[in-house]
Amino acid sequence: EPEVTQTPSHQVTQMGQEVILRCVPISNHLYFYWYRQILGQKVEFLVSFYNNEISEKSEIFDDQFSVERPDGSNFTLKIRSTKLEDSAMYFCASSLDRINQPQHFGDGTRLSIL
Template sequence: EPEVTQTPSHQVTQMGQEVILRCVPISNHLYFYWYRQILGQKVEFLVSFYNNEISEKSEIFDDQFSVERPDGSNFTLKIRSTKLEDSAMYFCASKLALDADTQYFGPGTRLTVL
């Protein structure tokens, strides 16, 4: 069964450094998402992406965040200058079509900012 994959599984970085989290959505899916989950808390929506542009973003997704689909398979989340409070699990998700019910989540990248 096709899966969303994410790399790396764990990223440790120093405060102020840039990080890029990578995702490979399911190949025929058209809608892509990033979520984060601070340890022990709920999953929070960051951004949705379709047709090479952002469809929707939350208040969390400020100027420090950006997303990109650099080629036909990868979908990346960049945090320009990480803060301690960016430490969280970041999940990528994809959806087949506009009217599809299911978002398929990747295994996540655990980001630790020191």
């Protein structure tokens, strides 16, 4: 079964540094998402992306965050200047359509900010 692939599985970064989290969505999917899960807490929506544009974003997704689909297969989340509170598990998801098909999640990248 096709799956969403995320790299790296664990990223350790110094506070204030930039970090890029990478995702390869399922190949025929058109809608892409980032969620995050702070340790022990619920999964929270960050942003959705379609047709090379952000379609929706949460209040968490401030100017420090950006997303990009640099080529036909990758989908990236960049955090420009990381803070301690950015430490979390970041999940990428993709779906075939916006409403009728489910979102499929990757196994996540654990981001640790020191």
